[in-house]
Amino acid sequence: MKNMGLNELRESFLSFFESKGHLRMDSFPLVPQHDKSLLLINAGMAPFKPYFTGEEIPPSRRVTTCQKCIRTLDIDNIGKDARHGTYFEMLGNFSFGDYFKREVCTWAWEYCTKVLELPVDRLYVTVYQEDDEAYDIWTKEVGVAPEHMRRFGKEDNFWEIGSGPCGPDSEIFFDRGPQYGCGRPDCDVGCECDRYIEFWNLVFSQFNSDGKGNYTPLVNKNIDTGMGLERIACIMQEVDSLFDVDTIRHITEHVSRICGVTYGQDAQKDVSLRIITDHIRSAVMMVSDGVMPSNEGRGYVLRRLLRRAARHGRLLGVTKPFLHDVVETVIEENEGAYPHLREKHDYITRLIRIEEERFGATIENGLVKLDAMVQQLKDEGKTVLSGDDAFRLYDTDGFPIDLTVEILGEQGFTVDRDGFDTNMREQKKRAREARGSNALIGWETSGLSLQEIPATVFSGYETLHDTGKVLAIIKEGELSSNALPGDEITLLLDRTPFYAESGGQTADRGAISWSGGSAEVLNVTKTGDGRFFHTVRVLDGELDVDAAVELSVDRTRRMAVMRAHSATHMLQKALREVLGTHVEQAGSLVEPDRLRFDFTHFSAMTPEELKRVEDIVNNAALEGYPVTVSEMNIDEAKALGAMALFGEKYGNVVRVVRMGDYSIELCGGTHLDNTAKVGAFRIIGEASVAAGVRRIEAVTGVETAKLFRHLDEELHLTAETLKTTPADLTKRAQQLMNDLRAVGKERDALVSKLAASQAVELFASAEQAGPVKVVAARVDIANMDEMRDLADKVRDRGADVVCVLASVLNESKINYAAVCGKDAVKAGAHAGNILKQIAKMTGGGGGGRPDSATAGGKDASKLDEALHSVRTIVSDMLK
Ligand code: ATP
Ligand code: MG
Numbered sequence: 044m045k046n047m048g049l050n051e052l053r054e055s056f057l058s059f060f061e062s063k064g065h066l067r068m069d070s071f072p073l074v075p076q077h078d079k080s081l082l083l084i085n086a087g088m089a090p091f092k093p094y095f096t097g098e099e100i101p102p103s104r105r106v107t108t109c110q111k112c113i114r115t116l117d118i119d120n121i122g123k124d125a126r127h128g129t130y131f132e133m134l135g136n137f138s139f140g141d142y143f144k145r146e147v148c149t150w151a152w153e154y155c156t157k158v159l160e161l162p163v164d165r166l167y168v169t170v171y172q173e174d175d176e177a178y179d180i181w182t183k184e185v186g187v188a189p190e191h192m193r194r195f196g197k198e199d200n201f202w203e204i205g206s207g208p209c210g211p212d213s214e215i216f217f218d219r220g221p222q223y224g225c226g227r228p229d230c231d232v233g234c235e236c237d238r239y240i241e242f243w244n245l246v247f248s249q250f251n252s253d254g255k256g257n258y259t260p261l262v263n264k265n266i267d268t269g270m271g272l273e274r275i276a277c278i279m280q281e282v283d284s285l286f287d288v289d290t291i292r293h294i295t296e297h298v299s300r301i302c303g304v305t306y307g308q309d310a311q312k313d314v315s316l317r318i319i320t321d322h323i324r325s326a327v328m329m330v331s332d333g334v335m336p337s338n339e340g341r342g343y344v345l346r347r348l349l350r351r352a353a354r355h356g357r358l359l360g361v362t363k364p365f366l367h368d369v370v371e372t373v374i375e376e377n378e379g380a381y382p383h384l385r386e387k388h389d390y391i392t393r394l395i396r397i398e399e400e401r402f403g404a405t406i407e408n409g410l411v412k413l414d415a416m417v418q419q420l421k422d423e424g425k426t427v428l429s430g431d432d433a434f435r436l437y438d439t440d441g442f443p444i445d446l447t448v449e450i451l452g453e454q455g456f457t458v459d460r461d462g463f464d465t466n467m468r469e470q471k472k473r474a475r476e477a478r479g480s481n482a483l484i485g486w487e488t489s490g491l492s493l494q495e496i497p498a499t500v501f502s503g504y505e506t507l508h509d510t511g512k513v514l515a516i517i518k519e520g521e522l523s524s525n526a527l528p529g530d531e532i533t534l535l536l537d538r539t540p541f542y543a544e545s546g547g548q549t550a551d552r553g554a555i556s557w558s559g560g561s562a563e564v565l566n567v568t569k570t571g572d573g574r575f576f577h578t579v580r581v582l583d584g585e586l587d588v589d590a591a592v593e594l595s596v597d598r599t600r601r602m603a604v605m606r607a608h609s610a611t612h613m614l615q616k617a618l619r620e621v622l623g624t625h626v627e628q629a630g631s632l633v634e635p636d637r638l639r640f641d642f643t644h645f646s647a648m649t650p651e652e653l654k655r656v657e658d659i660v661n662n663a664a665l666e667g668y669p670v671t672v673s674e675m676n677i678d679e680a681k682a683l684g685a686m687a688l689f690g691e692k693y694g695n696v697v698r699v700v701r702m703g704d705y706s707i708e709l710c711g712g713t714h715l716d717n718t719a720k721v722g723a724f725r726i727i728g729e730a731s732v733a734a735g736v737r738r739i740e741a742v743t744g745v746e747t748a749k750l751f752r753h754l755d756e757e758l759h760l761t762a763e764t765l766k767t768t769p770a771d772l773t774k775r776a777q778q779l780m781n782d783l784r785a786v787g788k789e790r791d792a793l794v795s796k797l798a799a800s801q802a803v804e805l806f807a808s809a810e811q812a813g814p815v816k817v818v819a820a821r822v823d824i825a826n827m828d829e830m831r832d833l834a835d836k837v838r839d840r841g842a843d844v845v846c847v848l849a850s851v852l853n854e855s856k857i858n859y860a861a862v863c864g865k866d867a868v869k870a871g872a873h874a875g876n877i878l879k880q881i882a883k884m885t886g887g888g889g890g891g892r893p894d895s896a897t898a899g900g901k902d903a904s905k906l907d908e909a910l911h912s913v914r915t916i917v918s919d920m921l922k
Contacts, residue, residue: 044159044160044161044162044279044281045159045160045279046279046280046281047159047276047279047280048276048289048290049272049273049276049288049289049290049291050290050379050380052272052275052276052279053109053132053134053272053380055158055159056107056109056134056154056270056272057107057108057109057134059150059154059158060105060107060136060150061107063105063136063146063150064105065103065105065106065107065136065137066102066103066105066106066107067106067107067108068102068106068107068108069108070108070109070110070111070132070380070381071084071090071108071110071111071692072084072111072332072333072691072692073111073112073113073328073329073332073334074332074333074334074341075089075090076090076571076691076692077570077571077572078090078092078571082340082341082344083112083113083329083341083344084110084111084112084113085112085113085114086110086112086133086269087108087109087110087112087133087134087135087137087267087268087269088135088137088246088267088269089110090110091106091137091139091267093571093572094137094139095139095208095248095265095267096207096208097263098572099572101139104138104139104140104141105136105137105138105139105141105142106136106137106139107134107135107136107137108134108135108137109132109133109134109135109272109380110132110133110135111130111132111328111332111381112130112131112132112133113129113130113325113328113329113344114127114129114131115129115344115347115348117129121317121318121321121322122286122313122314122315122316122317122318122321123314124237124284125223125237125240125277125283125284125285126237126240126271126274126277126284126285127285128273128285128321128324128325129321129322129325129348130321130324130325130328131271131272131273131274131285132271132272132273133269133270133271133272134269134270134271134272134275135267135268135269135270136150136266136268137265137266137267137268138264138265138266138267139263139265140263140264140265141266142266143247143249143264143266144176144177144180144247144266145180145184146266147245147247147266147268148177148180148181148184148185148213148245149180149184149185151215151243151245151268152185152186152187155215155243159275159279161217161278161279163187163188163191164191165217165218165219166187166191166215166216166217166218167191167192167193167215167216167217167218167232167239168181168187168191168192168193168213168214168215168216169192169193169194169195169199169200169213169214169216169232169233170192170193170194170195170200170211170213171194171195171196171197171200171201171211171212171213172194172195172196172200173211174200174211174213174247177211177213177247178192178194181213193231193232193233195233199214199233200212200213200214202246202248203252205252205254206251206252206253206254207251207252208248208250208251208252208261208265209248209250209251209252209258210246210247210248210249210250210264211247211249212244212245212246212247213244213245213247214241214243214244214245215241215242215243215244215245216232216233216239216240216241216242217239217240217242217278218238218239219237219238219239219240219278220238221238223236223237223238223283224236224237224238225238237284240274240277240278241274242270242271242274242275242278243268243269243270243275244268244269244270245266245268246266246267246268246269247264247266248261248264248265248266248267249261249264273285273288273291276288276289284317286316286317286320286321290376290377291320291324291376293372293375293376294320294323294324294369294372294373294376295316295317295320297368297369297372298316298319298320298323298369299316301361301365301368301369302315302316302319302356302359302360302361302365303359303360304316304359312359315355315356315358315359316359318351318352318355319352319355319356319366319369320369322348322349322351322352323352323366323369323370323373323395324373325345325348326345326348326349326352326366326395327370327373327374327377327384327391327395328377328381329341329344329345329348330345330387330390330391330394330395331381331383331384331387331391333688333691335394335629335733335734335735335736336349336394336398336733336734337733343443346398346443347443347445347446349366349395349398349399349402350402350406350441350442350443350446351443351445351446351449352366353366353399353402353403353406354406354446354450357406357410362403362407363403364396364399364400364403365399366395366396366399367392367393367395367396367399370388370391370392370395371388371392374388374391389625390625390627390643390735393645393735394643394734394735397645397734397735398734401441401734402441405439405440405441406440406441408440409436409439409440409441409442412435412436412440413436413442413447413450413451416428416432417451417454417456420456426455426456426457427456427457427458427459428447428451428456428457428458428459429459429462430458430459430460430461430462430463430464430465430466431462431466433447433448433458433459433462433463434462434463434466434467434470437463437467438470444458444460444463448460496514496515496535496574497514497537497574498572498573498574499535499536499537499538499539499569499573499574499575500537500538500539501538501539501540501542501543501573501575502538502539502540503539503540503541503542503551503596503713504672504713506540507540507553507595507596507598507601508540508593508594508595508596509538509539509540509594510591510592510593510594511536511537511538511539511591511592511594512536512537512538512589512590512591512592513534513535513536513586513587513588513589513590513592514535514536514537514588515534515535515588516532516533516534516535516586516588517532517533517534517535517576518530518532518533524587524588525585525586525587525588526562526579526581526585526586527581527585528560528581528582528583528584528585529580529581530580530581531565531578531579531580531581532578532579532580532581532586533576533577533578533579534555534576534577534578534579535574535575535576535577536575536577536592536594539567539575539577539594540594540595540596541553541564541567541575541577541594541596542567542596542601542604542712542713543567543568543569543575543576544566544567544568544569545569545711545712546631546710546711546712547611547630547631547632547633547712548604548608548633548712548713549604549632549633549634549635550566550567550568551564551567551596551597551600551601551604552564552565552566552596552597552600553594553595553596553597554594554595554597555577555579555592555593555594555595556592556593556595557584557586557590557591557592557593559584559585560581560582560583560584560585560586561582561583561584562579562580562581562582562586563579563580563582564577564578564579565578565579565580566578600635601713602744603635603636603743603744603745603746604633604634604635604636604713605713605714605715605720606636606715606720606721606722606743606744607633607634607635607636607637607638607743607744608633608638608712608713608714609670609702609714609715609718609720609721610638610660610664610721610724610741610743611631611633611638611640612700612702612706612708612710612714613659613660613663613664613702613705613706613718613721613724614638614640614656614660614724614739614741615628615640615642615686615706615708616659616663616705616706617655617656617659617660617663618640618642618644618656618739620659621652621655621656621659622644622648622652625643625644626642626643626644627642627643628640628641628642628686628688629641629642629643629736633712635746636742636743636744636745636746636747637740637741637742637743637746638740638741638742638743639738639739639740640738640739640740640741641732641736641737641738642736642737642738642739643735643736643737644735644736644737645735647729647731647737648729648737653726653729656726656739657724657725657726660721660724661723661724663702663705663706663718664718664719664721664722664723664724665719666703666705666718666719667717667718667719668702668703668704668705668717668718669702669703669716669717670700670701670702670714670715670716670717670718671700671701672698672699672700672701672714673698673699673701674696674697674698674699675696675697675699676695676696676697677693677694677695677696677697680697680699680709683699683707684707685697685699685707685708685709686706686707686708686709687708687709688709693709697709698710698711700712700714702718703718705718720744721743721744722743722744722745722747722748723743723744723747723748723751724741724742724743724747725741725742725743725747725750725751726739726740726741727740727741727742727750728740758772762775765779794829795832798829798832798833798836799836801822801833801836802833802836802837802839802840803840805818805820805833805837805846806818806837806840806841806844808820809844810914812845812914812917812918812921813870813918813921814843814866814870814921815843815844815845815864815866815867815870815872815917815921816841816843816844816845816867817845817847817913817914817917818837818844818845818846818847819846819847819910819911819913819914820847820848820849820910821848821849821850821851821906821907821910822848822849822850823850824848824850825850825852827858827860827897830848830850830858830860831860831862831895831897833848833860834846834847834848834860834861834862835862837862838862838863838864841864842864842865842866842867843864843866843867843870844862844863844864844867845861845862845863845864845867845872845874845877845913845917846861846862846863847859847860847861847877847878847881847910847913848860848861849900849906849909849910851903851906853903854903855901855902855903856899856900856901857885857887857899857900857901857902857903857906858897858898858899859878859881859882859889859896859897859898859899859900860896860897861874861875861877861878861891861895861896861897861898862874862894862895862896863893863894863895865894868893868894870921870922871920871921871922872893872917872920872921873893873920874891874892874893874894874895874896875890875891875892875893875896876890876893876920877896877913877916877917877920878890878891878896878897878898879898880912880916881898881900881909881910881912881913881916882898882899882900884900884905884908884909884912885900885901885902885903885905885906885909886900886901886902886905887899887900887901
């Protein structure tokens with residue numbers, strides 16, 4: 044048995060199958076392309092589904108790959124058993140209707156025993172119990188001893204998902220020896236312990252299942268195999284677990300150093316170290332393929348892994364962000380096979396650091412809260428945390444629900460998941476309502492037999508008018524032979540000039556006509572294999588399948604969209620020039636003369652930077668660069684320096700959009716023929732959309748003109764209101780501000796004069812209560828300070844004065860101010876207590892010091908009565 048490094052093993056597998064006539068292909072990105080059924084690639088065969096079903100033609104009938112995979116289903120086992128990771132690489136060889144069982148078994152055995160030199164007496168092979176064919180091939184042709192064969196049932200050795208291609212499989216196991224076993228007497232191949240470890244699965248897909256238990260043999264039989272690279276490395280290197288394999292061990296060690304924990308000394312801590320190692324590997328690979336942390340889908344998987352790793356860091360006593368420090372080691376260990384990791388080094392590190400910092404800011408708080416919640420559950424003798432509490436932790440402290448479930452689970456508690464989901468749905472609903480509904484009209488194609496319908500020929504790059512034929516009409520989710528006025532349908536045509544929404548560019552709209560009728564096109568989408576779905580409303584006449592139709596794209600709208608799209612390319616170029624080459628497109632939306640461009644950058648742009656970007660784009664327009672589009676080989680395009688989309692897998696032939704020597708990008712959208720046609724470009728907003736992602740919104744052409752006109756009108760209107768001209772507006776505004784200040788001063792002087800005379804009057808109205816003079820009156824002063832001023836002025840007239848003033852702001856709001864002179868206080872009067880009582884009589888509250896207080900009331904109808912009682916209240920207070 045050879046001792047081979049992980050990188051060496053990868054190469055040995057791929058070149059072995061190359062020698063057997065296989066085409067070696069690169070790993071596909073972790074984000075599935077054109078496959079909405081899958082969140083993340085989880086097996087070598089996943090990207091090849093269209094080849095297996097015959098929907099697409101493979102580049103070769105024999106292919107071999109090493110595919111990056113993410114499997115979060117295994118997350119609970121990570122770090123606890125020897126053989127699971129959330130990220131791993133799967134080696135595979137595939138036959139698309141080419142070779143079958145005999146070849147694949149022979150080659151697998153040859154690879155295991157001749158190339159890897161695995162000892163035959165430690166290898167075991169399983170087959171599906173009814174698959175005598177495979178059993179015979181293994182024992183009679185390949186030469187595996189019958190004692191090393193096992194037959195298992197459907198759950199172990201039959202590969203099937205719902206209906207479709209399926210078949211039996213064979214798995215190859217390695218016996219790592221009793222020291223890794225569970226010790227049970229019946230421990231054998233297939234036991235859950237780490238002794239017999241499955242490392243290679245050979246799937247023979249030979250049937251088509253109708254999903255009801257009927258299996259018909261496939262004409263084109265396929266082979267797909269999967270061998271875990273880390274697993275075979277673990278076996279070959281004779282180490283305990285995946286985490287001790289050469290390349291991964293370096294990462295585990297780096298994590299141990301940071302955490303100040305020696306690996307291999309404490310079982311519990313080792314689990315944490317392995318979890319961190321595993322999750323940071325996954326995170327780096329996901330980020331490098333364009334996944335960004337979020338609360339949904341893939342982004343959620345990433346966020347959950349990072350936060351779970353951060354929490355295990357805490358368990359080991361690390362309180363500061365540290366995961367981003369490990370990124371460098373992960374890249375070092377993987378860049379040989381995945382060179383793009385090095386290019387993205389800064390980006391990955393920063394993105395992970397920001398996500399860590401975000402969570403770091405709240406984790407402490409969240410853990411304290413969670414502890415308190417657990418304590419309360421214990422006190423109340425409950426075992427289930429409410430959905431509301433779990434949601435609060437999620438919403439304010441960023442605890443992914445799975446993390447909460449896991450932490451509680453460790454202490455024997457569970458979470459009301461339904462309650463949490465309800466909270467979540469409500470939050471989403473509120474957000475949706477706040478955004479306003481712009482739901483697209485859905486079409487459901489599953490269950491419809493559209494396979495027969497060929498890909499749509501798209502003529503919209505060259506023309507805006509075309510003639511086509513109706514191939515299918517979908518009405519209310521079902522195929523229909525015709526459509527009538529008023530119907531909203533989905534239409535498939537043999538060709539179309541209508542651009543389907545993709546690459547951020549919005550779909551074309553326009554009109555369809557035929558002899559005897561017409562319809563409008565509301566939206567267009569397309570499938571991965573190039574079928575265009577037109578959402579259409581029939582205006583008049585009957586439309587039938589097979590009808591010949593005239594198709595016209597709304598030209599004004601399309602031109603506006605092209606202006607915005609070309610401007611988007613110019614913008615990206617300008618951003619990279621001004622901010623640096625870490626700027627990558629993270630998303631875009633291109634609409635008529637409006638664009639939204641999301642890009643990676645870590646701080647808000649300064650007004651200066653925005654100005655420079657705007658100038659560069661406008662300059663590029665003024666230069667009038669010719670825009671040319673050409674198709675070429677991907678390598679050629681890359682050599683030319685074409686900007687590609689992050690994490691996007693391109694075919695061999697790509698479409699390249701060039702604007703003079705200014706910009707060159709891979710793009711499938713529609714463009715102007717000259718940059719000058721963009722017109723004027725104006726940025727209207729810059730903001731953050733997620734950690735490390737900024738968004739620019741801008742306008743072009745007609746919208747810029749509209750914007751300027753609008754600003755101009757506002758300016759004129761303002762000038763007119765201020766009785767001046769736009770040219771003198773600033774001067775006028777300054778002058779008005781000065782005038783206003785002067786008027787204000789005058790007013791203050793008048794108010795104070797008025798108050799003085801009012802004070803005299805109020806003082807004259809005082810009634811005697813024992814030794815003090817009581818003034819209680821309603822005044823008409825909205826400003827509390829001014830009212831208090833007035834009360835002070837009354838008091839200034841005598842040390843024996845008690846003065847209570849009230850002012851009604853509206854039916855339900857009264858302000859009170861009360862003051863007592865020195866002698867009045869000595870005699871027992873207390874401003875605060877007086878107000879407390881009368882405020883209460885008018886439904887309010889308040890209070891304060893003996894000499895001065897303010898309060899509020901609500902019920903103005905009781906005010907007279909309240910003021911009337913002031914004298915009695917004061918009398919009662921006096922000593
Ligand atoms: P297991 O039962 O051990 O989880 P599986 O049946 O899920 O394996 P397959 O789906 O057949 O595995 O995948 C093919 C191969 O990929 C496996 O034989 C194994 O070598 C590897 N593999 C599967 N899951 C993982 C994982 N989580 N981590 C590392 N390698 C894996
Ligand atoms: Mg599994």
